[in-house]
Amino acid sequence: MFEKFLQILGHFHPLLVHIPIGTLVLTYILYRFNGHGNRRNMRHAISTGLFISTGAAVLSAICGLLLARQGGYDEDLLSWHKYLGFVVVGFSLILWYIHQDIYKRDKTFTSTAFRWLFNLCMIALVVGGHLGGSLTHGRGYLFKTEARAVNSPPIDPSTLSQPDIGQRKVYEEIIQPILKDKCTSCHNPDKKKGDLILTDSKGLLAGGKNGPVVKMGDPESSALYTNLQKPLEDDTHMPPDGKRQLTETEKELIAWWIKNHTSFDDKVADFPAFEGKLAIISSSPGQNQFDFDLAAIRPADQKIIRNLQEDGYKIFSLAQDIPLLDVSLAFNKKMDRKTLGQLKRVQGQVYKLDLSHTGLTDDLASGIPDLPYLEHLNLGNTAIGDASLDELDRFPRLKKLNLFQTNVGDAGLEKLKSLASLKQLYLWKTKTTPEGIEALQSAMPGVEIVQGINMDTLVKMKLPLPGIRTETNLFNDSIVVEMTCFFKDAALHYTLDGSDPGLQSPRYMQPLVLKEGADIRLIAFKDGWESSDTATLQVRKAGLKIKEVSLLKDPAKRYQADGPGTLADLNLGSDPGDGKWLAYQGEDFIATLQLEALRPVSKVKINTIQNHGLWVFYPKSIEVELSADGQTFQPVAKNNYGSPQRADKGTTKLIEVAFPPAQAKYVKVILRNQGKNPSWHPQRGKPSWIFCDEMMVE
């Protein structure tokens, strides 16, 4: 426990050591640039500076000694650093003492000894500090620059499979650069963490304080490899948490080397091929992506690329240092011989070409120039047919060909057989037959042929709900009903009597003209689909035309809708809040309807609503009175409906009141309010509402 504490204390050395460096330099400056500290007001500052420097120097020296005990440092460097450290501690102590002494006696401050002592102290500080730096960062760190660090370019592992790499040395040109990059900042002759040196083959074989680190031929028993594989939290995992870690590929390369090592002069060709994944190490494109020499391809002129872009081409290079181009005219409206001819200017660079979703035809396709490096060609969703496939032999490297939604047929497939490098072929929605494709597949077994989706593997989908459209759902004389479905070719079957429609029901062909009210139900059918849900709509005949509506009292402020005329606007509401209702709270609903002329009248229909939560109930009773002049009204009907029932949750309800036919121009309708919420209601006794949105007279 105590040992551990001392170790941690040792780790404070690099922190503490900077304090005396800073304060000593500051004190020195104050001393030298103020007439050797002769000014009285400076003396105190210098005294304090020396005091703090001495204290901090002592502390950091103690920590330094504790750190040195842990070992792993170059002995030579360490002892010099140590002695110079002591010198600084000692000198600053003496300087402080002298200064205090002089200060106390208030002598003039000219001691030559003091000055020289201070100069020496600074020299010791600078040299000692430099040595400390060398201990931490390695010898020669001060003057090392990036250019010197990389003196032999290592092999890019992604090029390992290339023949000219075979004679290069595995250890020197692959493994050592990895070690140098990730390991030697600690395991070098100056620092020697764990007594291990990885800067050369000798140190590697010698191993560290825990014995040898490599057992040639067996990576799993070599600490050099196994320590890389331990979890990051493990103390023996290398490099320690926080340092730059080896990539997966680098780890695999090390295993590959240990497994196959015979001598440090082994060449790549002596080893079995490296099987690890190489993609990671070079996310920059390797030569290995292409089976031709990239260096032979001249990059296209930027000016030409810009010209093509102005012509509507989307064009960019595959990667920043690959000269090959990805070129596309997909969805381009302009497609003519001249535009296609522009391709000739980049014909030595085109690697991918996308002409899909354009007005490409067989005739235009013959205008595509020879493209020696073209590997991916997309002609999908164009009007080309078999004739265009004759052009394909001008693209000798073609690997992926997309012909979906074209007029290519079996005859065209025959022509594809000559494409030696073809790997993938897309034939969805072409005029080819299964037999033709099968013949092609057996002739070219290496080609992956992608056809359309087999929809049988998917569950059938339900058709979307069809729509029933009318101008209103109330009409005076007749109404036009239109029926729609998202799919124009779906069969729509309907009924008008509220029964469930089926295939035997009449089929909708053209808009219906209805003269009577109806319960319309509609269902859609289509091959390959599950039939839709049933759409419903009720239309009602409104009866006589109402010229004007007058109310005895203004309705409640919140429910005034569009004024009294709302009762005759042929527009039914569905929800108390939808702004189509007139309502009274605690009062009766009394309205007078004026007809256009004196007419025989026998029935009144009233649309009303019930909603317990909003205290809205159907009328308790309805009274109808008739008049010819609008002055004297004759009661003709009174229907009682009683109190609302709890079970009747309520919705809109069209109430009809019939009476013996009589001539009238004015019809007064009185809807008696329930008055108070019924006894079963949670808010019993509170004034209840009455709602009405439409009144009709027949």
Next chain:
Amino acid sequence: MKGTELFTELRIRQLQMQTRRHFLQKCTTGLGALALGSLTGCMNRNVPGHGKNPFATKSPPGFAKAKRVIYLHMAGAPSQLELFDYKPELAKLDGKPCPGSLLEGRRFAFIQGVPKMLGPQYRFKPCGQSGTYLSELLPHFSNVVDDACVIKSMHTDEFNHAPAQLFMHTGHGRLGRPSMGSWVSYGLGTENQDLPGFIVLVSGGKTPDAGKSVWGSGFLPSVYQGVQCRSDGEPVLYLNDPKGMSRDQKGKIIEAINKINEESYKTFGDPETLTRIEQFELAYRMQASVPEAMDITREPASMHALYGTTPGQSTFANNALLARRLAERGVRFIQLFHWGWDAHGAGREEALNMGFKDRCKEVDRAMSALILDLKQRGLLEETLVVWGGEFGRTPMRENRDGKVMTWIGRDHHTECFSIWMAGGGIRGGMTYGETDDLGYFGIQDRVHVNDLHATMLHCLGIDHEKLTYSFQGRPFRLTDTGGKVLDKILA
């Protein structure tokens, strides 16, 4: 009354004493700090591509397998134990109290005390040639599982929705960082100059808990933020010309405004002015291209049958079909959000035995159709599709307030969850990573969110350590200080 007047008088006198000298004297620190801030790069003028079209197509730095990404985010975090991570051992422990070792020192969003273990709620079977285990809730996905790589050992740092969604999309659990799509369109531009480079489609009736920051541009120029398009009604609000204004007139107006803005940019050099100019021009081009691209009614009936779309609604299926249309047209990053996966069991809609099934139905067919459709068009190879939530769910049944709940649900869990990737650059038909027998911890090939981001960028030809942006004095990246490319899942 007298008192108030005195105070007013006093205040006026005090103010009169304040001179300009006072102001300068008192503000030295603040002004100094402001100056220092701008010196150290807070106001970063060295934006790459500064003064050029920010969306110009840029070649990827490395060889790219994928040209674009379709990211399907399941907001609310679907349960991996009901979909991808088959745990027969957990079934045996169903209803038994959770071992204390799993609870020690852990915090959960809702679980209290000792919860009961909860076995898988649905049957699993091996699917496809790869034999990947899938739950019966994903019948359609079993048709395409050989094209996908299921990662079972994802883990994250955040255990609440908003921070976890931010973490998943921006690589950081707090606000202020750019989202994946922003990074990608910043790095690669967009292929189609007439459409935004980063489009967002939302379904499920709610935007993600983390809000629109999950497609924000953070400290990147705001031109790179995602553009949300609606699949119902006008795709982009306020894009249409007002009545009585012709397209030519609009063009002239934009030209004039942009000239003024260019003057302003020359004077002040604020990169946001460039953003403004670019956005006006893009909006003008989009007026013609967006309605066409976003109109799924142009698709034939067979496509609707395949995806299960309902035109005119904001469903995941509609958005999946749209995603394919946009991918075809060269949009760089297409981000879908589908909300409603937070199956705690606190209500019908968020119960594993109820609403969760509906969610699966909503996405299963559409996401499988997306892969099939991309494949038959030859697009899958160059389009990276990623599906996943923001974290996982516990192998224990949630016991909110320490009670047995009516519905069955699981709590938030960060230690492991499942996602899948398919297409551009990804090896199909494989499972990566393993979890323990209870589905509690990832035990093999654990994948951090940073690793996922690094891998996605790798597929797009970008080294995640090199795509950086200097802000407030230091370079930032999507993976910040972490991230390791998962080379084993690369094709």
